[in-house]
Amino acid sequence: MKKNYTLEYPCRHDKKKDRLKNHRTEERREKKRKQKEYDTETAFRCAHCGMLVNCSREYSGVNNRNHCPNCLWSLHVDLYKAGDRKAECRARMRPIGLTLKHSPKKYSSETTGELMIIHECTACGKISINRIAADDSPGNLLALYESSARDEPHQQAKLKDMGILPVSAADLTTVFSQLFSWQSILEEFSAAEQGAEVSLQESSTIGE
Ligand SMILES: [Zn+2]
Ligand SMILES: [Zn+2]
Structure with a gap:
């Protein structure tokens, strides 16, 4: 037992x-x-500044995070479309400026649109336009806006040939409102300034 x-x-x-x-x-x-x-x-190490970048949509708000939210540099990995990862170049892409992507909707004016980053490959010179992520550094985006206004003429010409118009001093309000959510404040401000005229225009736009 x-x-x-x-x-x-x-x-x-x-x-x-x-x-x-x-x-x-x-x-x-x-x-x-x-x-x-x-x-x-869901993460990559930035080849430019070394930051570990989380690609989760929860942080970036975009499906294909393709640049660092800190330094805004990217990698040349996409060949035909965003996220295809078919390019063999793999060189770093420098953020060279900002542009506005115009919505095809008829009521959008020429000065509005989604603010996008212009990247240029440091090896092959390829230009790509990329969506700004929710957690991209607003300070560095603003610095990019300021430096893009001082771009060299040959770069401006290259972009113009491709039909890309970098933002200029005239787009200051649009840039600020998209980077710092000033839109609502500005709308209130202009509504107060223009009074009934604004509400009349708005109602006629809706009626169209
Ligand atoms: Zn970086
Ligand atoms: Zn390249």
Whole structure:
């Protein structure tokens, strides 16, 4: 009987230990899996400033994060369209300016549109236009806006040939409102200034 007891007891004990061990192994596996997922699918190390960038849509608000939210540099990885990752160049892309992507909707005026970053590949010279992510540094975007106004003439000509118009001093209000959410304040301000005239224009636009 004693033998049975000694056999039975370690057995129960082992089962408990096994359960704990299995649980810990599972936990380790889960942690490893999550780490791997983070490393390969939802994060990259910026080739320019070295920052570890999380690609999760929760942070960026865009589907294909293609530039660093800190220094705004990108990598030449896309060939035909954003996110295809088919380019073999793989060189760094410098942010050279901002442009406005005009909406095809008929009521959008020439001066409005979505603010986009213009990138130029430092190796092959390819130009690409990219959406600004929600967590892109507004300060660095503003610095980019200010420096793009001082672009060299040959660069301006290159962009013009491609039909890309970098933002100019005249777009200051649009740039500020998109970078710092000034839109609502500006709308209130102009409504107060123009009074009934604004509401008349708005109602006629809606009626169209
Ligand atoms: Zn960076
Ligand atoms: Zn390139």
